Amino acid sequence: MMSDRAPMRSLHSLNNSSVNVMILDMFKYIADPSGIPRTVVAAVRRGGPDTLQLRSEQLPPPQPTEVQVEVEVAGVAFGDLLLREGLVPGLPYPRIPGYDAVGRVAEIGRDVVGLRPGDRVAVRTESGTGGYASALNASADLTVPIPDAVSSDEAAAVILNHVTAWQMLTRVTSLVSGSPVLVHGASGGVGRALVELAQHLGLRVLGTSSSTRMSALAGRGVEAFDRDLRWERDVLRREPHGVQAVFDGMGGSTARRSLQLLAPGGTLVEYGVSGVLRRGRRSALGLLGVAASAPRLSTLALFSRGISVAGYASSLFVPAHRQWFRDDLSALLDLLATGSIAPAVEGRIPLDEAARAHELLARGVGGKVLLEPAAVG
Known part of the structure; x- marks a missing residue:
């Protein structure tokens, strides 16, 4: 003591x-x-x-x-x-x-x-x-x-990363073994947990990361895509019918670009806005970028494509x-x-x-x- x-x-x-x-x-x-x-x-x-x-x-x-x-x-x-x-x-x-x-x-x-x-x-x-x-x-x-x-x-x-990943995979979405899913930031804390647990559940995992970490992702059985290139084009080439879920902790343009990748019945899960920081510091440019490039959604657009968008905030979901x-x-x-x-x-x-x-x-x-x-x- x-x-x-x-x-x-x-x-x-x-x-x-x-x-x-x-x-x-x-x-x-x-x-x-x-x-x-x-x-x-x-x-x-x-x-x-x-x-x-x-x-x-x-x-x-x-x-x-x-x-x-x-x-x-x-x-x-x-x-x-x-x-x-x-x-x-x-x-x-x-x-x-x-x-x-x-x-x-x-x-x-x-x-x-x-x-x-x-x-x-x-x-x-x-x-x-x-x-x-x-x-x-x-x-x-x-x-x-x-x-x-x-x-x-x-x-x-x-306690945090894996519970977050598990709840998004099992409580926010309804996924069937063998379904393709895309994990943004697949080398980060929650991203790694999503990859590990999605594979445990039998899902096919695609992931974006920096170019320096793509080989490590591939070594874990992930179809890896460079986050700094046209990853949405490459994902659709790999999965022409789209993916059943996208997990995005970045927000902004990443969310907007991810919508086009969803198959009918697919869900975009937003769980963070890491883009508001640059090298761990508050960034006015990052804040503006996330706000300006966020997707503009209408119920008609979601209905016509049969897709959905869900938000997960651990600090709200867990206490509730x-x-x-x-x-x-x-x-x-x-x-x-x-x-x-x-x-x-x-x-x-x-x-x-x-x-x-x-x-x-x-x-x-x-x-x-x-x-x-x-x-x-």
Whole structure:
């Protein structure tokens, strides 16, 4: 357990702002001595990785339907970069990023059943925030026990990316084994999960990526297309009758160009707008580009072609369908335990180096990047 006298450490050299935050943290503890001390990383203002600061604060006891978890590893996600850059509305600064974490239950609320102290669990945070912490309070109905055969790193890799992919494949769309599907950004975090799970379900997978990653995709059994060339023409040459689903986390012109690839009954699933960032930073040009080049749809156009467009936002879908989340994550953990899937893990980084983790993600690493609170120096 961390000492309650541990001072705040910044990810960079201390400055006047850091000292002020440190003093505020000390007064918070004096004013509210309940709960336990914890370390978090928060984005203290809108901006780049340098806005992430290590802070000490108090974590209150769990609410009746919550569990308190001592975090072993916390996941880093593309959505954390959007949050840091101020592209997630309605959240004041400081903001603690983090959709997902793995750890052990330290305490349970009085109404919690099925979980007990000592259980190793996978946690999906309530609003997609709060995971970058040495301890956290989580909704019990978004917390799932981890089988002994599954490592903590493997479990952390599937909580967000694989659940997102699985739900888009099985709950947002209705796909039959053997159907062709197109995955944009097939070398990225969710893209890799989509490829792996689509193949597990017996689907034929086509994918776009940068030219440097096409051979790796082909090695995983994916029909790969260069995202910087006329991929829609090449996809139609390969699948002249079209594909049954397109999964797009980029938005803008990618979505518009993808519509022409859908077979009758096909679905375009939009789950992100990665085009609003450039090298991990908020981009005015990217924002304008995504907005200006987005597809203009009419009900008549959709009806006449027999196609549909669906949106998937994890931060909305998961809280609205909590039992689905528990069922789906449990199923994925079982697939991990039997070796049926093997998610890529980039590795662990100390919690106080979260800025480096964000820089890694901005460079496009495909494996899951994890933060480790216990490794803080």
